[in-house]
Amino acid sequence: MEFFRIPFENKEIIYRPKLHFAVMANRFAADLADEICNDPGKLNELLQYEAIHYLKDSGFFLEDPIIRNQPATDRDFSPTAAALLMTNRCNLRCIYCYANGGEEDGLDMTLSSAIKAIDVVSNNAIKKNRNFFHLTFHGGGEPTLNWEVLVAATSYAKQKSIPVRTYLVSNGIWSQTQFEWISRQIDEITISMDGNQPTQDYQRPFSNGTGSFQHVIKTITDLDKISFPYHIRVTVTPERFSHLKEDITFLCKETRCKSIQIEPAFNRRRGIHQESTTDENERFADAFLEAWDVAQASTTNLYYSGARPWLVTDVFCEAPFGQSLTVNAKGEVVGCYEMTGREIKNEETSVFGYENDLGFLVDEDKRVRLMEQIEHRKDRCDKCFCRSHCAGDCYTRGFPVKNGKWPYSRCEINRKITMGLIIRSIAAQSTL
Numbered sequence: 001m002e003f004f005r006i007p008f009e010n011k012e013i014i015y016r017p018k019l020h021f022a023v024m025a026n027r028f029a030a031d032l033a034d035e036i037c038n039d040p041g042k043l044n045e046l047l048q049y050e051a052i053h054y055l056k057d058s059g060f061f062l063e064d065p066i067i068r069n070q071p072a073t074d075r076d077f078s079p080t081a082a083a084l085l086m087t088n089r090c091n092l093r094c095i096y097c098y099a100n101g102g103e104e105d106g107l108d109m110t111l112s113s114a115i116k117a118i119d120v121v122s123n124n125a126i127k128k129n130r131n132f133f134h135l136t137f138h139g140g141g142e143p144t145l146n147w148e149v150l151v152a153a154t155s156y157a158k159q160k161s162i163p164v165r166t167y168l169v170s171n172g173i174w175s176q177t178q179f180e181w182i183s184r185q186i187d188e189i190t191i192s193m194d195g196n197q198p199t200q201d202y203q204r205p206f207s208n209g210t211g212s213f214q215h216v217i218k219t220i221t222d223l224d225k226i227s228f229p230y231h232i233r234v235t236v237t238p239e240r241f242s243h244l245k246e247d248i249t250f251l252c253k254e255t256r257c258k259s260i261q262i263e264p265a266f267n268r269r270r271g272i273h274q275e276s277t278t279d280e281n282e283r284f285a286d287a288f289l290e291a292w293d294v295a296q297a298s299t300t301n302l303y304y305s306g307a308r309p310w311l312v313t314d315v316f317c318e319a320p321f322g323q324s325l326t327v328n329a330k331g332e333v334v335g336c337y338e339m340t341g342r343e344i345k346n347e348e349t350s351v352f353g354y355e356n357d358l359g360f361l362v363d364e365d366k367r368v369r370l371m372e373q374i375e376h377r378k379d380r381c382d383k384c385f386c387r388s389h390c391a392g393d394c395y396t397r398g399f400p401v402k403n404g405k406w407p408y409s410r411c412e413i414n415r416k417i418t419m420g421l422i423i424r425s426i427a428a429q430s431t432l
Helices: 027-038 050-058 111-127 143-158 176-185 197-203 213-225 238-254 278-297 364-381 409-425
Strands: 004-008 011-016 021-025 081-085 133-138 164-170 188-192 230-236 259-264 301-303 325-327 332-334 351-356 359-362
Touching: 004 409, 011 027, 011 409, 021 027, 021 050, 027 050, 081 111, 081 143, 111 133, 111 143, 111 325, 111 351, 111 359, 133 143, 143 164, 143 176, 176 213, 188 213, 197 213, 197 238, 213 230, 230 238, 238 259, 238 278, 259 278, 278 301, 278 409, 351 364
Parallel strands: 081 133, 081 325, 133 164, 164 188, 188 230, 230 259, 259 301
Antiparallel strands: 004 011, 011 021, 325 332, 332 351, 351 359
């Protein structure tokens, strides 16, 4: 029984993460629960205590479910989803862009690469008796700038003998012609928008320095008019942490979006990731939880990738584990959406395949080494109550920091937000 005790004020949260079960307890009740979780045979003799009786009847002492994920040594790389990183060109100059989008030599995916990727994943889906395959357009730039290839690839995918579900991650800067095509041909969209006008214009300006707010809010308003399903991705920098509640309030009131993802960016310049300070971690966690309360009042799902108490998993991201064929504009098969073809420190580790005349050649030994590296890093998480939710967190955030040593600064954020969400989820329960 995986069991954790999380101090909170003068009490403790006793937590069974794989059962999604948490309750507030005094130290005596926590000691009893700890004793039973370490030695289940003592359950009956301790049922004399009301707290233990309550926990047993509530299912707190049930066995953990088995998490069935692909082991690191599994060499079956047969994804049924393709993520195409279309280009590194961009019409915005977001101040935090990890890919330095729009400022490096232009890279565009060819239609040949896109077709080969679609062939691979659609054939895999047929072999696995799936009902459909996935196709996502993403990138280290704005994917709609590689418009002709995006349109042709979508058309090709829809001609397959198995249905396709299409997704687009975009900054929302589209022409009217593009809007009309996207609304007909794409099944689901994620729009990057950081909040109200002061935040959006400060963090996501055009290349000439002017703000992008009016353009993006028009796209979102037009999507709302036709009831199109979309998500919003919010990135927040330390300078705007104190405005996050205001930004989420704006998005909840002025859009019909019901799913918003918030991610922090701590880099002081474009093109890199940087480690955050303890103060920044605390400020972001506090700001997120404030924003979460606002979103809950508006029945909007707000989430951050490193704190997922509703999820029990052994994999933070499925890209390196065979669930996604992620191909960048160079035709490389990569283990992360951030491996856009730039020459960066950890890119060599994450590039484990390349396009050839027949399709894609995957270096299985290299892919397995990457998965083993990710698995080994998680070995250091055994005493953390978040480990079944964040599964070691994002490896591209961790490998370049502290030479890959664990834990690292984002762990502080993950724990504080996860605990805040757990506390909120048990607020209506009785305290032992």
